[in-house]
Amino acid sequence: MTAGLAVAIVGAGRMGQEHAAALTAAGDRVRWVIDADPRSAAALAGAHGAESGTDLDRLLATTTPDAVVIATPSEQHLSQALRCAHLPTLLEKPPWLGDQDPTPLVAASRVAGRLVAVGMTTRFDPAICSVQKAVSAGRIGQVLSIDDTINFVLGDESLPAWYHQPHHRGGGIVQTNGVHALDRVSWILGELPRLVTARAGSTARTDPIEDSATIVLTTDTASVTVNVLWSQYEPPPTRLTVVGTLGTATAFADGSWQVTTIDGTEQGAAAPDRNNYLTQWHAFRAALADPRAPSTIPTVYDLVGPMTLLSQTIATLDIRG
Numbered sequence: 001m002t003a004g005l006a007v008a009i010v011g012a013g014r015m016g017q018e019h020a021a022a023l024t025a026a027g028d029r030v031r032w033v034i035d036a037d038p039r040s041a042a043a044l045a046g047a048h049g050a051e052s053g054t055d056l057d058r059l060l061a062t063t064t065p066d067a068v069v070i071a072t073p074s075e076q077h078l079s080q081a082l083r084c085a086h087l088p089t090l091l092e093k094p095p096w097l098g099d100q101d102p103t104p105l106v107a108a109s110r111v112a113g114r115l116v117a118v119g120m121t122t123r124f125d126p127a128i129c130s131v132q133k134a135v136s137a138g139r140i141g142q143v144l145s146i147d148d149t150i151n152f153v154l155g156d157e158s159l160p161a162w163y164h165q166p167h168h169r170g171g172g173i174v175q176t177n178g179v180h181a182l183d184r185v186s187w188i189l190g191e192l193p194r195l196v197t198a199r200a201g202s203t204a205r206t207d208p209i210e211d212s213a214t215i216v217l218t219t220d221t222a223s224v225t226v227n228v229l230w231s232q233y234e235p236p237p238t239r240l241t242v243v244g245t246l247g248t249a250t251a252f253a254d255g256s257w258q259v260t261t262i263d264g265t266e267q268g269a270a271a272p273d274r275n276n277y278l279t280q281w282h283a284f285r286a287a288l289a290d291p292r293a294p295s296t297i298p299t300v301y302d303l304v305g306p307m308t309l310l311s312q313t314i315a316t317l318d319i320r321g
């Protein structure tokens, strides 16, 4: 593995700070920070002894980072990733918006030796990982159904304003959280399900975007329901449940998990100290060090199927206030 990568972070908000802490903990170095807001760039750069700037193209013209992390608002991802695709890149999700054409980015990422990975961070949650492993090992038999529920309490100031903007600006719960569910149910199933129906609503009633959605998917043998909710009240717990012909596997929000079969129950304890960003960064480093080894971090190419589902979902959404 390459020692001590000099990394550029693009977007110094909440996620930029998470990635900066994770890659530093892994022994790498934040060397440059780019943010449209010079104060945000300077604040994160100052915390890491890095250089700050506001111009990504200028950075790319004058330096060659060992890796780039893109953690800007979602509507920036496609164009920025295209500019960085010649460098090892970790791109935050969603890798593009539901109404954007990713073909040039996918093509650029498929050039031999390139790594353009996507931060589908919940794939690195110990509970989700354990469920995926149990299913792929055949422990619960053939999957009959998956129920993936992602719920958050959301106060008025919980998220930066852009999350509340229309889909073509990157906002909405489907693009923000639904993308995790669409990716991980496809990963757990080992195949891309088909969209049956999607329905969305607004509990806050003030946003031009949905804050709740139900997406129903199917395969030839399994049905899948995705529920996502940003609520003003305490919502039902976040959890993912897979039911199979030989047993059931559940991932809980605290990192704990349970697999129950006719032979008994196996459980994993809550993991309050887990750092999914750090685990993800280790996976990114491993993929970089050995491009031929089976990789646990998805690339933009791997996201084409789930993002097609996301596009179809957004196209069929019917916002109900």
Ligand SMILES: NC(=O)c1ccc[n+]([C@@H]2O[C@H](COP(=O)([O-])OP(=O)(O)OC[C@H]3O[C@@H](n4cnc5c(N)ncnc54)[C@H](O)[C@@H]3O)[C@@H](O)[C@H]2O)c1
Binding pocket: 010, 011, 012, 013, 014, 015, 016, 034, 035, 036, 037, 040, 071, 072, 073, 074, 076, 092, 093, 094, 119, 120, 121, 122, 160, 176
């Ligand atoms: N993987 C996960 O689990 C996870 C969790 C939360 C958010 N995210 C994703 O991370 C991304 C960032 O989310 P966030 O909550 O940190 O947002 P944020 O608004 O807190 O941070 C974004 C930063 O990007 C800067 N910025 C805006 N336009 C820019 C541009 N053109 N060039 C450079 N900088 C620019 C902003 O000034 C801001 O500092 C989003 O796409 C979001 O979907 C991923």
